[in-house]
Amino acid sequence: MKRATGRVNRIGLSRSEYGGDPSTLCKGCGHNSIASQIIQVAFELSLKPHEIIKLSGIGCSSKSPAYFLGMSHGFNSLHGRMPALGTGALMANHSLRAIGVSGDGDTGSIGIGQFKHLVRRNVQMVYLIENNGVYGLTKGQFSATADEGQGLKYAGHNPFPEIDLCIEAIVAGCGFVARSFAGDAKQVRSLLKAALSHRGTAVLDIISPCVAFNNDDSSTKSYGYGRTNQYPLQEIGYVPVAEEIVVDDYEPGELRVIELHDGSYIRLRKLEADYDAGDRIRAVERLQRAQESREFVTGLLYFDSSRPSLAETNNLGDAPLASLPEARLRPTHEDLEGIMRRFR
Amino acid sequence: MKRATGRVNRIGLSRSEYGGDPSTLCKGCGHNSIASQIIQVAFELSLKPHEIIKLSGIGCSSKSPAYFLGMSHGFNSLHGRMPALGTGALMANHSLRAIGVSGDGDTGSIGIGQFKHLVRRNVQMVYLIENNGVYGLTKGQFSATADEGQGLKYAGHNPFPEIDLCIEAIVAGCGFVARSFAGDAKQVRSLLKAALSHRGTAVLDIISPCVAFNNDDSSTKSYGYGRTNQYPLQEIGYVPVAEEIVVDDYEPGELRVIELHDGSYIRLRKLEADYDAGDRIRAVERLQRAQESREFVTGLLYFDSSRPSLAETNNLGDAPLASLPEARLRPTHEDLEGIMRRFR
Amino acid sequence: MDMKIETLPHPDQDRERGPIINDFSLVVATANGTGSQTANLALLRSIFKLGIPVHGKNIFPSNIQGLPTWYHIRVSHEGYVARRPSEILIAYNPATLLEDVAELPPGGVCVYNEDLGFVPERDDLCYYALPVKELIATSEIKGKLRDYIANMTFVGALAYLLEIPLVAIEESLSYHFRHRQKLVDSNMEVVRSTYNWSVENLSKVDPYRIEPMDKTKDLILMTGNEAGALGAIFGGVSFVAWYPITPSTSFVDALREFLPELRIDDQGKATYSVIQAEDELAAIGMVLGAGWAGARALTATSGPGISLMSEFAGLGYFAEVPAVIWDIQRVGPSTGLPTRTSQGDVTFVYYLGHGDTCNVILFPSSIEECFEFGYTSHDLAEVLQTPVFVLSDLDMGMNNWMGKPFRYPEGPLQRGKVLSAEEVGSDPFVRYRDVDGDGIGYRTLPGNTNPLGAYLTRGTGHDENANYSERAEDWAENSERLARKFDTARELVPGPEISSMSDARVGIIAFGSTRYAVDEARDRLSHSGFSTGFLRVRALPVNGEVRTFIEQHEKVLVVEMNRDGQLHNILQTEYPDLATRLVSAAYLDGMPLTAEWVQARVLRVKL
């Protein structure tokens, strides 16, 4: 537990009390920025730490629950299997709010099945994808969200079309689908806040550049001296200490071109002010068009809160299943006798 | 091996030589009609049985490879895992044409991850989904393609949105996506023929009603006396012998309402003659709209043969890997010495 | 490994041909999907209602319609329920008719559907031909359901041949149709008309007969899966996730049948949640999530599902999360025979998960124990903070067994070492410290309001405080503690049930559904003066009494329904000094073991 320091929020906690262990991720990793925003949002919203659970799979991204909300319970589970774990945890206690953190490999490759089925069931949780297009923790292979045609030093050239996890979420029935960029603190925070109050699964796909492995020889600005000339991968690894990439607030409808650590660029376009997030079919179309023009549209892409959450579908009462007393869990002697009579 | 009887095709085989073992599926099951169409198409195209492999997962649908093309090799594998098996088999021998048969549970539930990744890789195979919205073989639970709100006797009411496997295929990058109805023999055959010559994965989602379990109490015309009044499921199972449901040829753009065995209806609409199958974004939109109006659009929904198949991506030569002689598989003494020098 | 079943002289072969009362087996041969199960179960339950010990085994195919199905009913005034070759055949399936007839012993009885065009050849059998089509021609039921109701004809015929009172049959039908009188009437119409026809047209020549007794008055008749599901419900299970797979599906069907009845609260809200997962990886994942968050959670599956649960099982063991997994075993490896019974997952489940994972296993062998383990498994899982596997099998799970009415669980639910906010207090909470020396730490649940109460659960190496650690000592200590916890489990799991005979030189060890064949074999052996001891293992890890039992016998035959002698091998590593006393009697072909087979294996033991 962190001790209160400085300014406190409505429930008397300081920002630092929402912090966690020191990060062991690379300096400048987008995942660290996202963790900071989670801390900030929890502080600003005066969330009660014991009402939150943190869930993750396996990967650099999935390590981050250790680095925020140290006073909340959490479960760093198996690669690609956070959705199932979260589903069970939230059915056992649907009074909790869950922040799930996953990576693009964790969600898009091994975990795509669980992801789609979580969304279908509308399990009430914020599902955060820290999307860098690579497997960070296993050192730089392509994930399923890597751009078609992209090059990576160790992995070569990606010949396969990228999976757009926002499209995947929408066509699986998700009622809250947003995209952002790790360096856009303000947008990340406002989307996080909205997501935390959504009834059902809220998917946030956050582009979160990997300092260490998003490095392409073909990029003219590549500084990858440390890596590009070496052999073989497992023996020599130098990860330069980098600065976080930050984008300042940009306008609805605007395009921002962001230079990444390796000198390549990504194009972010913020959704227009008059964008209608209520039209599922248009949202998918918009994402497909953005894919064609190699842009990432950021903002709340689709929103519909009409579908019941899984807890509602399952007709749960107010008290969490996990805290029901024995009297409500175990049927009576008479119940048993009744059943026994039936099998005579 | 079946002996030639009656009319023979270009390579001297009769239709019956493309047959397999007698079906052990229910009489009237849509899956049987599809097997017949596969036999007919193989006969009409004069396919060489040894150039075909049949692959499947587990389920009633996945049993059917035993019931067609008895002179072709086949592999009835694991539940939901046919895509991986097929990928390996076709990389080992890319001169083979593969017919994969799966169910909606096999593909949409346990297998959705492998399905999406197969499609992304563009493995050259015809991927047939015999879609009945239920788990036939395990007796009537909902699959992920069951309509939202649908009722089934044993499974109750389905509260979750359906997964549309054609949309899933398209957004994963599939270049051949079609939908049909098991009872529409003509359409199934023509789509099968086209699929067999596609470069890459060709997905055919065929609505294939289950006689035994697509039975809803709420359906007024339900004849389900045998089942609806009984308890419990595993003890008493009566499956009435039914006729195959057949739809005669209908016109492009036309809507056909088909009565199923249990008295419920499905609505099929054939794509218009001027439908542009080359527009991916429109195809997804069309499917989403059809979903909203509770129709199934049938026909070739999306077609694009520009993406290389996985064998091309992997730079394979003409000779299958499986038949390379030792001399091409094992590097030379000199090669080994060269490498050894390098590690001195 | 000798896989052949010994064929001993059939017990009835040499008997004098007097009336044989309440002591025979009959088999109904039909095709799948013809609905014959109503008739079979009506028959079974009428015999049961007449006070006669009875048991039914359904040998059904892995498809939905048209393949051969056999329903075996064993009637035994002595109460034996193990599988035994049948003397009476109801031959209603043309596809297997000739084979079925060939399997009858001399003196056997063949009741057949005349419409199948069967011409009797063996002259050592009694035949009764039923003109089925004709018999149902007058039924008010029309159309497709004719086929279905046709099965009632053999019930009617047997009522005459075996002297089963029609009122008992009517009562059973009423039971199965849940007192829907219209259904009962239309079925009874066929039963009655066939009975009447039989009285006039058949002349009874075989010796087999039913006579009312009072041996089942206080008993129930239920499947193991129903019993297990009820046990779980009375154990307070509140979360279920599953993926359909034979033969575990009916376990969850029973949960879904009884939970809404027993566990909806005053406000009409459910005190449970059941989720059909997208596969078994998800099912076990959900169960672990729920167990971690404090619900009593279970999943039910079979071999292929167990394989898919491996990675999560290891996480559950290592991250110390309670969970209950019912494995209703079927024949493997691989998809194998989905509708045949086996005890083939013992080794695999015991070590399920890579690394040094080891799991607690319970082996119920009766419906009473299915019920009991249904709740104690949750107690154990929460007390030990680990996944607990209950290994039943298709035979136990899907067939109807007699049993005593279940005893209401004694004592409160044992929820293990869970600290409330107050209990955490103001000292730092140390999740994995072995405070009590039993290897079990104290846990808190998410939602605990004490700010000192939270921790991060993980599958990675950690120290006592649950912090990530790669330190060698931390790994070794934690893993040693887990081993200690397994020793604690050894003391807590249900001990073996032992039945000794003081002069026995041969002992038998068995578990689960094979105990019935062993019981019967021992009685037979004992009648012929051959004493045996019997120890029924009820859980893994095994505990001390097993050692004593082995020590007390010169040779101990480990009887099990798999190929490789899985429990036998586990016992050898548990008791290396006694390893050579253990003799494996393992056999698997999908059919439940018979007493004859066990008897022959015992006689073959070299002393």
Added chain:
Amino acid sequence: MDMKIETLPHPDQDRERGPIINDFSLVVATANGTGSQTANLALLRSIFKLGIPVHGKNIFPSNIQGLPTWYHIRVSHEGYVARRPSEILIAYNPATLLEDVAELPPGGVCVYNEDLGFVPERDDLCYYALPVKELIATSEIKGKLRDYIANMTFVGALAYLLEIPLVAIEESLSYHFRHRQKLVDSNMEVVRSTYNWSVENLSKVDPYRIEPMDKTKDLILMTGNEAGALGAIFGGVSFVAWYPITPSTSFVDALREFLPELRIDDQGKATYSVIQAEDELAAIGMVLGAGWAGARALTATSGPGISLMSEFAGLGYFAEVPAVIWDIQRVGPSTGLPTRTSQGDVTFVYYLGHGDTCNVILFPSSIEECFEFGYTSHDLAEVLQTPVFVLSDLDMGMNNWMGKPFRYPEGPLQRGKVLSAEEVGSDPFVRYRDVDGDGIGYRTLPGNTNPLGAYLTRGTGHDENANYSERAEDWAENSERLARKFDTARELVPGPEISSMSDARVGIIAFGSTRYAVDEARDRLSHSGFSTGFLRVRALPVNGEVRTFIEQHEKVLVVEMNRDGQLHNILQTEYPDLATRLVSAAYLDGMPLTAEWVQARVLRVKL
């Protein structure tokens, strides 16, 4: 179970302080991601190039940047390569500096980065302080790469302290940078300037020194994963599917490095295909598909991946499909310690798959054997028509080991019983008939043009003709044949390697990477007059010679790097009559075993 490592007096502790030549261990402590591996490997290879037996072990964290990393280099003129406490520390990591220094033995050497503000306290050590920042201030390399090149300073200092000729270092750097002179030069600049600085500023007081020998002239230095990958390539592997997981990733990296070089044909086409799967279920599925269709196929993974492969492993066993699976073991259960070594998957892999599945396992224990098993595993898989597992570990797989240059495989690829169209001929083809009595049927490949040659492969019960069957006899016979096939495997897998001493009363059994600790322990013991026998298991199932070895010794210690004594337990069930002779010496904390530990366990055996 006793998990504590014995601490014996350190071998150097009592030595006289004369020069110690070519006989010490050094450890470089840095943080992950600083690129120190270049420096470490340059050091390792320069010693190797000087003809001195040497071995390096990388103890690295499961993250990418910033966590502690230790690189151990053991220099041994006697050729020992097992882990041993280090006398020389290169202390470049502030986070672990104090702990690292504390671990040095009296008389140890500490070379440290002065910039870290470390104040020496222990007075039984020799200290050398390097002003790293200052030393690289003049380097032409600017910006972020400064940190990286900073590691070259300790190389320069050690060149002086240990007397390593600079030319050897330059040669090594040239090796690692693949002769890119610019890179070599900029690195050598730092090495040289530090060397010069050291000559002027440090005065050598410790006894450790390097002296050229000629013991490695004919040897190579390579990781086990590289060797295994090369073995597979020379075994004609043509299909690889995998999912990244430490420590198996470098196995596939090596394949992807060498395949394009060695296996592109005249037309520029690949004679192989490598697919990064979406997970391990898919990877093994692809491999089985390829093996079924006739390619030599492999996947490489580690514990969690093995768990996920369970269901397919069972299918491979039952449907009889060749496949090779490399399991580069790391510490489990669960995610465990992904970057630490273990031998913890033996039991799980042996029985991987529900039902009576059992698998063939190979245990390479040197780079030569990694290479050899790299191709023989494919021969075995195709001959036996079954998945073959090769169990290596992180220590073997990812570290650099000396070895003899690999021998080109003798004889042609053994492709097993595959029938061509002509061989199928005109008789019906019976896939699963045991024609030769070895349990292995004949198979055909898809594409076989003989119309009689096709069959449907399945994971469900089948008869000899591969037709679906639920018949009890068919199941039993097929499963008996599979057991017979496993007996055939017993004869075909590589037998144990035995080194006996005629007067030994204690035998040792070990496998894989622990053999080096055993070798050294035995030498030590033998010097003090204690004879031991050694049998190195090279495969499961074990064969006959193992029995003889156990019989020849009063007690046999089974040494392994896991908690539960997995091989020990398997051997007990294999040889129940010898079970009590087997003593388990199992320990796992993620660090490779030491000779001291083995020695102590041997001395503790009660005779």
